[in-house]
Amino acid sequence: MNEKPSLRAVFIREGLVRPxxxxxxxxxxxxARRQRMQFERTSKLMPIPAGLRIxxxxxxxxxxxxLIPRNERGGGALMYIHGGGYLIGSPRTxxxxxxxxxxxxxxxxxxxxxRLAPEHPFPAALDDCMQAFNGLLQREARLVLAGESAxxxxxVALCQRxxxxxxxxxxxxxxxxxxxxxxxxxxSYTTRNHLDPMLKTGWLxxxxxxxxxxxxxxxxxxxxxxxxxxxxxxxxxxxxxxxxILHDEALAWSEKLKDxxxxxxxxxxxxxxxxxxxxxxxxxEANRALRQAGHWLRV
Numbered sequence: 001m002n003e004k005p006s007l008r009a010v011f012i013r014e015g016l017v018r019p020x021x022x023x024x025x026x027x028x029x030x031x032a033r034r035q036r037m038q039f040e041r042t043s044k045l046m047p048i049p050a051g052l053r054i055x056x057x058x059x060x061x062x063x064x065x066x067l068i069p070r071n072e073r074g075g076g077a078l079m080y081i082h083g084g085g086y087l088i089g090s091p092r093t094x095x096x097x098x099x100x101x102x103x104x105x106x107x108x109x110x111x112x113x114x115r116l117a118p119e120h121p122f123p124a125a126l127d128d129c130m131q132a133f134n135g136l137l138q139r140e141a142r143l144v145l146a147g148e149s150a151x152x153x154x155x156v157a158l159c160q161r162x163x164x165x166x167x168x169x170x171x172x173x174x175x176x177x178x179x180x181x182x183x184x185x186x187x188s189y190t191t192r193n194h195l196d197p198m199l200k201t202g203w204l205x206x207x208x209x210x211x212x213x214x215x216x217x218x219x220x221x222x223x224x225x226x227x228x229x230x231x232x233x234x235x236x237x238x239x240x241x242x243x244x245i246l247h248d249e250a251l252a253w254s255e256k257l258k259d260x261x262x263x264x265x266x267x268x269x270x271x272x273x274x275x276x277x278x279x280x281x282x283x284x285e286a287n288r289a290l291r292q293a294g295h296w297l298r299v
Contacts, residue, residue: 005271009283013243013273018197025203032118032211036088046096046278049103054095060135062128063113065091069103076142078102078109078297079133079170081158083149083179083275085208086117086125097278097290101146104294110136114154118211122223125150125212129158137168144297145170145234148275149246150208152178156225156253163232173236174293177275180226180249182209183218188248195243198274204245230256235263237296239289241272267292 005013020042028035051070058064080101082094091111102109114128136143147155152175162169189201209218221228226249236257240250250266257264269276272285277293280286 003270005269006284009272009276009285012279012283013197013271017273021198025200025207029207032087032116035207036090036116039084039088039093040090043093043096047281048096049099051103052099057110058135059110059112060131060133062132062135064132065095065111065113067095067099067102067109067111069099069106069108071103071106072108073106073298076107076144076171076298077136077140078105078107078144078146079136080109080111081114081129081145081147081151081154082111083147083151083177084116085179085204086122086150086212087208088116089151097280100280100290101277101294101297104291105144105297106294107144107298117208117214121214122212122216125154126157126161126222129154130161133158133162134167143168143170144172144174146174146176146293146297147178148176148277149179152176153180153182153225156180157222157228159233160221160225160228163229169232170234172297172299173234174297175236175238175250175253176277176289176293177240177244177246178238178250178253179246180224180253182213182224184209186246186248186252189245192243192245192247196245196274197243199245201245226253226256230260230262233257233260233262236265237293238264238266239269239277239293240266241269241274241276243271244274246274265296 053068112132115124254266277286277289
């Protein structure tokens with residue numbers, strides 16, 4: 001994951017991701033509904049792999065989608081928490097990527113459709129994920145957890161709450177470009193702002209942090225789990241790119257896990273951007289990342 005990026009990855013990053021996201025930041029400013037519609041529309045361009053059944057369900061009263069691959073081995077399940085800055089995203093926007101992860105992990109994947117800001121600010125998303133996890137505990141003997149961006153932050157905050165309540169923790173965790181510090185204090189918010197083709201610090205603060213925090217302290221662990229406990233965590237795999245403003249907090253969290261005696265693997269994608277596995281099967285690095293994550297989750 002540390003080698004020079006492929007030509008296809010560079011082309012996608014500079015020719016597609018950077019201009020499209022720059023345009024979207026302008027067109028969707030201060031409009032959550034428009035951002036959601038655009039994300040839904042864009043996600044339909046990514047093909048859903050064959051060999052998969054999609055069902056609607058509910059987990060602890062939280063609506064959810066379950067992706068069931070033909071090659072599932074049984075005896076375990078993945079709960080995937082989608083990203084989208086707590087403002088956008090849904091199980092529909094993440095089907096294609098999570099389907100590929102579920103097939104590689106050989107297990108069914110549950111995607112809770114948690115409530116979004118600004119209609120439902122903090123801690124609504126975390127509360128819903130906790131309800132969904134409790135509901136899933138009643139169904140599955142073995143659970144693993146994964147999420148990207150804000151979903152990665154929710155994974156960590158959820159594990160911290162699970163530990164506080166003395167519940168059974170997931171067996172493994174996969175974090176893709178996790179957003180762990182809504183106070184935006186990490187150095188990479190400044191030093192990598194020009195590199196990141198998707199996220200810009202000022203835009204992130206105004207369009208996502210403000211409506212989700214709704215005036216609450218962004219340093220509290222429930223919102224910024226990097227400031228919370230790391231002891232007792234499950235073995236964790238982290239993917240993060242060099243070209244993203246969330247780079248430093250991913251590495252800082254990995255060090256905190258290591259200092260707490262937790263098994264952790266970190267893979268830094270050189271020249272890669274925020275949540276690049278969304279671009280499977282087009283980008284080879286995305287395919288490699290999902291293969292690695294799937295293997296990690298099923299072991």
